[in-house]
Amino acid sequence: MEYPLRAEVTHLYPDEVEQARRILQAVNAELEQPLPASEEIALALHLVNAGMASGDLTFTYRMTGVIHQMVAVIEAEYALELEHDTVSVGRFITHLRYLFVRVAQHKQLTSDASPIGAAIRGTYPEATAVAERLAGIIELRLGDELTADEVSYLALHVARIAEGR
Structure with missing residues (x-):
């Protein structure tokens, strides 16, 4: 799945995207069927959201x-x-x-x-x-x-x- 806000999220939240990338790599190392790279955007948004306590x-x-x-x-x-x-x-x-x-x-x-x-x-x-x-x-x-x-x-x-x- 491609996220329509990919460009905005990448530019607005680079730290969260980098953290999400590392999380995704760690998760994929444990899975037989790895998650697609596009999931880093969803993870990044969850990290942003967690920082907002919502x-x-x-x-x-x-x-x-x-x-x-x-x-x-x-x-x-x-x-x-x-x-x-x-x-x-x-x-x-x-x-x-x-x-x-x-x-x-x-x-x-x-x-x-x-x-x-x-x-x-x-x-x-x-x-x-x-x-x-x-x-x-x-x-x-x-x-x-x-x-x-x-x-x-x-x-x-x-x-x-x-x-x-």
């Missing part, structure tokens, strides 16, 4: 799709083709994973705009506009509106990506 892969699939969509928006907005293995993209994806957990657990950063958030928005107005678009995607796909500080920290990561840091 028993249902639906959230992981949705999160992966949202991340892919958000990266595509940033690429289009800044006319970039992002290298998914860079530090800034990795930080962005890690930030999003924790953001999605906070959203799912209804534990977002404070709803009042903090001075740090205001400083980020003032320093990076273009990235803030992009972050607000990304927040709209999250609201549509996950059903929760982001707080001002969540949008600000999202803007900081967008600015890092746009600046290539």
Whole structure:
């Protein structure tokens, strides 16, 4: 079976894919009929899901799709083709994973705009506009509106990506 999110999972969760590859090799060493290599994607998603402490892969699939969509928006907005293995993209994806957990657990950063958030928005107005678009995607796909500080920290990561840091 081929997994439709293979490319996204491979780029978004390289550590989990590598762990899944090793697990699959160990399992296949014990089986007469080895599992196909494509099963590493399913295993990787289970590892991602386990890291999110959720028993249902639906959230992981949705999160992966949202991340892919958000990266595509940033690429289009800044006319970039992002290298998914860079530090800034990795930080962005890690930030999003924790953001999605906070959203799912209804534990977002404070709803009042903090001075740090205001400083980020003032320093990076273009990235803030992009972050607000990304927040709209999250609201549509996950059903929760982001707080001002969540949008600000999202803007900081967008600015890092746009600046290539």
